[in-house]
Amino acid sequence: MVAAELTLxxxxxxTVTFLxxxxxxxxxxxxxxxxxxxxxxxxxxVLLSSAIERHHGYVFKTVGDAFCVTFDDAADALRxxxxxxxxxxxxxWPARARLRVRAALHTGPAYLSAGDYFGTTVNRCARLLAVxxxxxxxxxxxxxxxxxxxxxxxxxxxDTGMLxxxxxxxxMHVFQLMHPGLPPDLCxxxxxxxxxxxxxxxxxxxxxxxxxxxxxxxxxxxHALKVLxxxxxxxxxxxxVIVNDLAISAKILRVANSAFFGYSRRVGTIAxxxxxxxxxxxxxxxxxxxxxxxxxxxxxNLLDFWKHSITTATAARxxxxxxxxxxxxxxxxxxxxDIGKLIFAVQAEPGYHQVLELLRGSAAMSSLEAExxxxxxxxxxxxxxxxxxxxxxxxxxxxxxxxxxxxxxGDERDFCALIGLADQAAYASxxxxxxxxxxxxxxxxxxxxLALSARHWDExxxxxxxxxxxxxALLGAIR
Numbered sequence: 277m278v279a280a281e282l283t284l285x286x287x288x289x290x291t292v293t294f295l296x297x298x299x300x301x302x303x304x305x306x307x308x309x310x311x312x313x314x315x316x317x318x319x320x321x322v323l324l325s326s327a328i329e330r331h332h333g334y335v336f337k338t339v340g341d342a343f344c345v346t347f348d349d350a351a352d353a354l355r356x357x358x359x360x361x362x363x364x365x366x367x368x369w370p371a372r373a374r375l376r377v378r379a380a381l382h383t384g385p386a387y388l389s390a391g392d393y394f395g396t397t398v399n400r401c402a403r404l405l406a407v408x409x410x411x412x413x414x415x416x417x418x419x420x421x422x423x424x425x426x427x428x429x430x431x432x433x434x435d436t437g438m439l440x441x442x443x444x445x446x447x448m449h450v451f452q453l454m455h456p457g458l459p460p461d462l463c464x465x466x467x468x469x470x471x472x473x474x475x476x477x478x479x480x481x482x483x484x485x486x487x488x489x490x491x492x493x494x495x496x497x498x499h500a501l502k503v504l505x506x507x508x509x510x511x512x513x514x515x516x517v518i519v520n521d522l523a524i525s526a527k528i529l530r531v532a533n534s535a536f537f538g539y540s541r542r543v544g545t546i547a548x549x550x551x552x553x554x555x556x557x558x559x560x561x562x563x564x565x566x567x568x569x570x571x572x573x574x575x576x577n578l579l580d581f582w583k584h585s586i587t588t589a590t591a592a593r594x595x596x597x598x599x600x601x602x603x604x605x606x607x608x609x610x611x612x613x614d615i616g617k618l619i620f621a622v623q624a625e626p627g628y629h630q631v632l633e634l635l636r637g638s639a640a641m642s643s644l645e646a647e648x649x650x651x652x653x654x655x656x657x658x659x660x661x662x663x664x665x666x667x668x669x670x671x672x673x674x675x676x677x678x679x680x681x682x683x684x685x686g687d688e689r690d691f692c693a694l695i696g697l698a699d700q701a702a703y704a705s706x707x708x709x710x711x712x713x714x715x716x717x718x719x720x721x722x723x724x725x726l727a728l729s730a731r732h733w734d735e736x737x738x739x740x741x742x743x744x745x746x747x748x749a750l751l752g753a754i755r
Contacts, residue, residue: 293350293383294401298342300376300410312370323363331356350422357413358428376410383419403441411462417449431455496521497566504559511550518546527565536750560608592698594739609675609695616659697722705740
């Protein structure tokens with residue numbers, strides 16, 4: 277035990293794409309066709325090794341007929357999986373020993389120690405493989421984001437939705453690799469009943485596939501975000517993009533000149549606004565302005581949503597001073613933390629009215645509880661999917677996904693706890709009502725995890741009270 281702990285203590289944390297494979301029904305084949313299986317397995321190993329080597333993979337473990345492989349490039353991993361399935365399908369196998377291989381891909385950080393990998397990323401890939409059918413290749417959304425622009429010729433990805441897998445607290449957004457020759461009976465998912473699949477019938481259906489029908493961020497916003505995230509960009513480069521949209525330019529200037537930021541002299545150009553607000557704040561403002569325009573509904577008043585988001589951002593920026601965290605990053609995460617609610621409001625508008633009615637009827641009920649009552653998924657889960665589709669930085673994706681459960685956020689736990697506490701402060705400040713016992717317990721747990729005291733909480737609430745006029749000014753600027 278001591279030796280193992282010392283080995284893991286020296287582990288390196290690296291981000292790679294995992295490809296796990298195994299043979300469907302291999303135990304039964306060995307029992308009934310052992311002679312044929314000896315020949316088939318040797319050929320299986322040759323075909324898999326050839327595909328993995330060709331696409332620069334590294335086999336770090338084999339267990340029986342299972343291969344555990346890492347790739348530095350997610351696109352290489354997908355191409356290897358595609359070659360594996362094509363070569364196995366074309367092979368002439370011994371009678372009744374035809375091999376069908378399951379393949380699962382997942383990208384994320386893992387600990388490398390003594391040639392083996394450990395951590396949640398490895399576990400998730402293994403859980404996904406368990407529900408994959410022989411002949412199928414499934415991949416998670418972090419991998420899909422990396423490969424969607426470089427798919428092998430003749431292939432496509434089918435969105436299979438969100439799956440709840442055994443032992444995993446959050447569902448995983450999964451895609452299937454579709455390629456020529458894939459039998460129709462493989463266009464489905466294996467048994468997930470051993471996981472934590474929802475058993476209660478929701479009152480309303482909200483499928484992840486619907487996310488592709490909601491308005492996307494304007495093209496000018498997407499372009500500006502790419503320029504802002506380029507370390508070689510300067511304020512002039514950003515200005516050259518934003519000035520092409522007069523409406524967004526005007527709003528960014530209104531934001532820079534709002535009382536919220538409190539600058540004594542007027543900001544007259546986009547480049548100056550970038551220098552005044554900073555790159556991170558401008559990213560948040562561009563997303564907010566773009567989302568405010570793109571996500572409008574006829575029946576729902578979203579001003580309360582944006583007021584809560586800005587108040588959360590204000591609280592996060594204030595609390596960040598105590599935590600040696602970037603104030604600008606905390607502010608941007610606060611602006612974006614509830615983006616899943618915005619998707620609910622637009623895509624499932626009639627059903628979301630019921631969520632709001634539940635919240636009005638019960639002061640003790642949280643939005644998460646109301647969403648679980650009516651839908652299959654909650655706003656952090658939906659928000660995580662959207663943030664990944666928008667290619668937002670991993671820190672903000674984590675805050676969106678885990679501000680209600682920071683312990684599940686891994687290395688971003690403290691940052692997510694900060695946003696969760698800021699979210700609670702915004703709720704307390706705007707509602708003026710006493711929270712439920714559950715909410716109080718959550719607040720105390722967040723304060724404890726961040727080593728903050730009741731005094732810090734009270735000071736934050738006072739700060740939000742003092743900033744009410746400035747918050748209203750910023751809300752008016754982005755409208």
